Amino acid sequence: MATATTGRTKGPTTTDLLKDRASLAIAQLSETGRTTFVTATTSLRRERWFAEALDSERYFLLPDPGICARYRGYTEYNPSPVPGATHAKNQVAIVHLCASTIEAGNAQDLEALMAHELSHGLEKEIAGEPTAKLVTQPILAEIAKQLAEAPEFKGQEDAIRQYLFEKRGGYPQAEMFAVLQSVPQNARLQKNDQLLVTLVCELRRMDASRLPEDVRARLIEDLKFRTTFFYDERIHESQGAPAKSLELARQLAMLTLEQALALREIERTENGSPYDIKCRM
Numbered sequence: 201m202a203t204a205t206t207g208r209t210k211g212p213t214t215t216d217l218l219k220d221r222a223s224l225a226i227a228q229l230s231e232t233g234r235t236t237f238v239t240a241t242t243s244l245r246r247e248r249w250f251a252e253a254l255d256s257e258r259y260f261l262l263p264d265p266g267i268c269a270r271y272r273g274y275t276e277y278n279p280s281p282v283p284g285a286t287h288a289k290n291q292v293a294i295v296h297l298c299a300s301t302i303e304a305g306n307a308q309d310l311e312a313l314m315a316h317e318l319s320h321g322l323e324k325e326i327a328g329e330p331t332a333k334l335v336t337q338p339i340l341a342e343i344a345k346q347l348a349e350a351p352e353f354k355g356q357e358d359a360i361r362q363y364l365f366e367k368r369g370g371y372p373q374a375e376m377f378a379v380l381q382s383v384p385q386n387a388r389l390q391k392n393d394q395l396l397v398t399l400v401c402e403l404r405r406m407d408a409s410r411l412p413e414d415v416r417a418r419l420i421e422d423l424k425f426r427t428t429f430f431y432d433e434r435i436h437e438s439q440g441a442p443a444k445s446l447e448l449a450r451q452l453a454m455l456t457l458e459q460a461l462a463l464r465e466i467e468r469t470e471n472g473s474p475y476d477i478k479c480r481m
């Protein structure tokens with residue numbers, strides 16, 4: 201039973217199989233876990249943007265005990281659920297959610313995590329890869345390939361590439377995007393300047409890559425554009441009070457991003473670039 205739910209899906213699979221896999225993983229949660237999962241999903245679905253994403257059957261939420269050591273959430277992209285169609289345009293994303301985070305019983309936190317992870321998938325689907333990833337991907341792939349030729353790293357090319365992506369690649373830009381998108385579902389971000397702290401930290405991580413100034417400026421511009429665009433779409437999907445609160449969330453998101461950029465600018469002129477930064481909420 202356990203092994204059936206922990207393996208990573210590879211290659212063509214069917215929507216039904218994914219649904220079964222998700223139901224099985226949900227069934228394996230404790231009573232508290234299941235209630236928390238259902239409460240969080242129901243609450244998230246109150247925003248039409250996310251309800252439609254879940255109803256599209258292109259996103260599957262999957263409790264997963266296997267990812268907790270490294271991630272609270274992790275999105276795995278699959279090819280089309282149509283058997284044999286490995287290059288179909290519509291892809292399916294499986295959002296793995298750390299099972300112990302679900303079992304912790306905080307539906308609000310879980311809803312925030314779901315909104316964050318789904319935003320990663322929606323960004324990729326609607327806007328394409330984060331620009332930072334497009335910029336750094338070929339270089340990091342080359343480094344990973346060369347390192348994997350050394351005897352001590354043999355066969356670890358994929359792992360090295362993922363590591364470099366998280367440390368030096370598109371990760372900070374994608375993180376800032378998802379954090380900004382999760383503002384309406386994440387009340388905690390608004391307490392104790394949590395959003396500002398997170399953004400400043402991700403900007404430090406971005407600067408640890410020592411990108412050329414014009415590339416950095418372009419990435420920030422792109423992040424702002426994507427953030428505004430996605431909020432516009434979400435507001436467009438909603439009506440009345442929910443639309444108003446989304447508008448307020450967008451203002452908060454954009455204002456805090458400006459504050460973070462201003463703070464980081466002071467740091468940059470005083471300390472230059474940090475070598476390595478680890479941001480975890």
Ligand SMILES: [Zn+2]
Nearest residue numbers: 316320375378
């Ligand atoms: Zn993320």
